[in-house]
Amino acid sequence: MIELTGVTKDYALGKTTIHALRGVDLTIETGEFVTVAGPSGCGKTTLLNIVGCIDKPTGGDVLFSGTDITSLVDRDEAKLRLERIGFVFQSFNLIPVLTVLENIEFPAVLAGTPRAERREYIDYLLCEVGLREYGRHKPDELSGGQRQRVSIARALVNRPDLVIADEPTANLDSETGRRILDLMKRLNTDDGVTFLFSTHDPEVMEYAGRVIRLRDGLVEAA
């Protein structure tokens, strides 16, 4: 599904150039449950942003189901993110003025999914993430774990090919974090959703089917 070849990413920091990625090669197959692991500053988030079309690499190729996404224009990138990629952020990033149901629904509204169809699927997702009774609640009425589950449901609402989660358990206690990972694992196992997530926590790495270790912008082992 995802193929990276020689991907580099440089940032200018004043007069200095930071080489966040120094030539990353990797592939991710459909249905995998992959984690990108490494210490802080190794390039995990940069890698996920490039795969998710949030950032463009300085060099190299990124193929998403055979399509070179590095040459896409802004509008096509947004379309790809909307229809084929789901995002789960470390700090949940829910829209505070919308209810749980509306937060999950938001990407489906952007995609133009008919109301009846999207509401039916959202009901299913709310059940899957265990938040059926919380549809009308606002994000600030939920715990951290509940918000992250809403975030996961939102990432799944347009039935993406890939869900990218950047340190999804970093802001959660260990027990809640385990539950989130269990949920993600179940969705991967039962529904075949491909997950690519980052972590620096060894306990979280144990959940992954495959661990890609990054150090100083390079893949150590795949």
Place this chain on the structure above:
Amino acid sequence: MFFRIGLANIRRHGRRSALILLAVAVSVIVMEFMAGLVAGMRADFFTNLLNDNGHVRVRSAAVADALNPFALDLLLADPDSVIEAAEAHPDVADAESILTFGALAVAGDKNSPMIGYGVDLDTGYFTDVRDGLVAGSFLRRPGEILVSESTATLFAIGLGDPVVLLVEDSTGAPYYLEYTISGLFRSKSGQFDDTAFLVSMNDARELLYVENSVREVRVRLHDPATADTVAAHLRSALHAAGAPGRHEVETWEQINGSMVIVLEMFDVFMYIINVIIVIVAATVITNAILMNVFEKIREFGMMRAIGLTRRGQFRLIMVEGLSYGVVGSAVGIVFGIGLVLYFQSHGISVGEVTESLGMGRDITTAFVPGDAIVSALFGMLVAVAGSLYAGLVATRMDLIDTLRESA
């Protein structure tokens, strides 16, 4: 959903939203009030001043250069022919004679020089006096006089009391007659009230010993815009009747030239005020909306990360701005219309300033629905313009940079 987010964000930002809404509302209130003020002044001028003074005036040509405009050798000797010529024109609603003269009013041991108006008992003019009656009735028969409430207070007289009018008649001799007060009035003009009284036309002619003469003929038109045409018609008709140069025919624009200039100045003044309002409001609103937008930049980044396009982000910002505009304008127009309606019935007293301009002691506003719509639309436009700038700035940012902004 975008409108829901926009309206919800208005509630979310609390004080800043209140500031934006206040800026929009105040700008709408001021615009609406200014529009009402100018509309009221125009209404006062066109309906009151013009209706009462006529749209075309005919008087003796010698009045313009005379030292004493009340001299009895400056009267029109043939008012009937003037009225006949006027009423022959289809644009003329009616024509009427007025005999203005100077007199010394005496009551008891008090006296004062005043200006008298000899009018038909069923005159269509002096509606300000008729509407301003505070006691008694308008002139009903010869031998009656109408004075102002302030004059009555000055003279310590009331309904039914006698007033003696002393004049120098057309022969140059002093002459006086006594009249009974039939009514007391309070007009919109303090200056008029302090100096004027009304008697019947026949009484005035008898007092002045002028057979059929009048000071002027006032002509009222169906449409004031036809004044030039009617005036030209009258000049040629009077010339053809064998009286070239004896009459001076003036339109309302010529009679009230200074007032017309004042109204035009007020139009310009209002335009300048509106421009200033828009600039100040737009600055306040743009700054506040920019702060709102950049406070949410990471949130917008998240939305773009999950598929919102730049255009969608721009639309979200514009919807929020439009929501501010709609809500602020709605509040502003309610208060603005309320203000206009209040001063429409109560007037704004500015005393000598408006008196000197011939507008009476009070200015009244006038509610014009079209002005209210324009004011409300302006409020919305200002909010939308502020959001436009914020939207253009925010959507230019790269997605990765928006996500990097701290929450």
